[in-house]
Amino acid sequence: MKILVPVKRVVDYNVKVRPLPDQSDVDLNNVKMSVNPFCEIAVEEAVRLKEKGVATEIIVVTVGQSDSQEQLRACLALGADRAILVETQSLLEPLAIAKCLVNVVHNENPDLIILGKQAIDGDNNQTGQMLASLLDYPQATFASELEIADNQAIVTREIDGGLQTIKVNLPAVVTTDLRLNEPRYASLPNIMQAKKKTLDIMNVEDMSVDINNRLQTLSVVLPEERQAGVMVESVTELVDKLKNEAKVLS
């Protein structure tokens, strides 16, 4: 079984992001970049399926600029077998990214595609669902458990009310939630080995997909800050303030 894992290079989750002075976008100068955490979970799940003998090959792919090779290498060090960079200079939207991924799927014919549920930069939560839709594949989003049996994926999903289990026929798209697994750290020997693995580069322009953005960002600003509050000395004082000042308790 072949697994394709689309991953995204994003600002590290520890970085406090700020707008550029001209408010045209966020300031990405000299900030630490990482593999999107949900994508790391996706790679880890693929690696576990390979370790269990369910998967035979794991391909990671990203649509992005040349520097995304760094994140692809990181995924190779976690256990992916080879990588594909679909190179573009522009910052694409989920629909365009999904269209590029459709091309990769047609070339590679994976049985399973595992994506993150959400990239923590744009917080869009769209790409996996769009990819499944364009391919007319079934999907299992927000997965917290994944099992492969009888050419189906049995997936437990984290939904607002609790958990849901569904079965989808392969080939299928699965997107990861936080509880699916805890990704490993790459060992030094694996990092060294990853440098020798294959990383193919394709160009978006060669794919004949419409990558024009449909959204124009007019401005990026800080949210309204909350007013600083007060510290109370005791539970009694807290209760008094909540009742008599904030009037949220009766």
Add this chain to the structure above:
Amino acid sequence: MNILVIAEHDNNELKSSTLNTITAAHKLSADIDVLVAGSELAEVSKQAAAIENIKSVISVDDPIYKNFLAEDFGNLVASMGDQYSYILAPATTFGKNFLPRVAAKLDVQQISDIISIESEDTFKRPIYAGSCIATVKSSDPIKVISVRTTAFDAANVTDAEVSIESKDSQNSMGNATFVKDELAESDRPELTAAEIIVSGGRALGSSENFQIIESLADKLGAAVGASRAAVDAGYVPNDYQVGQTGKIVAPSLYIAVGISGAIQHLAGMKDSKVIVAINKDEDAPIFQVADYGLVGDLFEAIPELTDSI
């Protein structure tokens, strides 16, 4: 400029997220149809028909939609797409699951999680866990939008009822099967609709200890929330998680107990009206957003608080 709002429900009851989405829709146009798709819908369709400010309800009643599986549900909504200028759904796990499938089928770029409507094509949405707010303008002919429910009040429900029109279902793709739901049974209010929320973090240390949070919540008639750390550690179920990648809440009172205040947690609760933080570390970032902060050991403060209200 007509709008299709996709109702969220459980085949018995309309979810309040639908009402918030209607309010967002009404800022765009008064020409609003509400799609209620599911199974055995008579009651839910009636509830939808009583929402103020809508034009009609379209009901698609077929067992294939009973569990809202994204493939069939998405195809149904996409099949209606060319009759509308806007398609809106709540940005809950229900909406997030199928709506991007609709956008892809219609070849438009979805606008996720909007918090305000600036004009007919321009919207505000949080990015980077709410660290920044982006204003985006869409050039697509059909605007497919998910709505952050906490950013819009609930629409009113009236005595009057608009017409309910039945519509045929689409063929099922048959490539996904529902197995089971394990839904939390609770007498407490729902997290996203609660007036008061008490949330616990990693500091609680175990699910047994978490009961002091629950006792306080019960005394206050509050819902219970948690940080990711508390969920990951198994103290509470996943549906308690508040934050960037969990639930977005905005109650009148949010009490954060033993939660440090990571940006990913703040993303889910910083629009609460009054925030209380109880933490033994006076430098915990949660105090920067709290209206009232108490530095202390939660294992002393929480039982005392529970006793004194």
